[in-house]
Amino acid sequence: MTVMLCNYLSYLWKxxxxxxxxxxxxxxxxxxxxxxxxxxxxxxxxxxxxxxxIIVRFVDERTARKEPV
Structure with missing residues (x-):
């Protein structure tokens, strides 16, 4: 569930x-x-x-750094 939510954070802040x-x-x-x-x-x-x-963007950047692509 958390991984799926992290995929949409970049769309959410935009x-x-x-x-x-x-x-x-x-x-x-x-x-x-x-x-x-x-x-x-x-x-x-x-x-x-x-x-x-702004808050969602910072969370998105932090989760992108922690998850391997």
């Missing part, structure tokens, strides 16, 4: 980073183009996705 980038674009669009303040939930979700993707 997906989280892409979602954070999309969410940042939505926040900027709502804030500057539409003059609607973004909800605090959207702002927190951006930071959760951004820092979560």
């Amino acid at each position: 997906l989280m980073l892409a979602l954070a980038a999309v969410l940042l674009g939505v926040n900027i669009y709502r804030d500057y183009i539409l003059d609607i303040r973004a909800d605090s939930l959207l702002r927190w979700l951006f930071f959760v996705l951004l820092f979560g993707s």
Whole structure:
């Protein structure tokens, strides 16, 4: 189970980073183009996705170093 999960970590952090980038674009669009303040939930979700993707990337690099190819 753990080996199978480690295979998908590289995809997971890239997906989280892409979602954070999309969410940042939505926040900027709502804030500057539409003059609607973004909800605090959207702002927190951006930071959760951004820092979560960084954490998953470091875990992915550590597991890649420990496992022989």
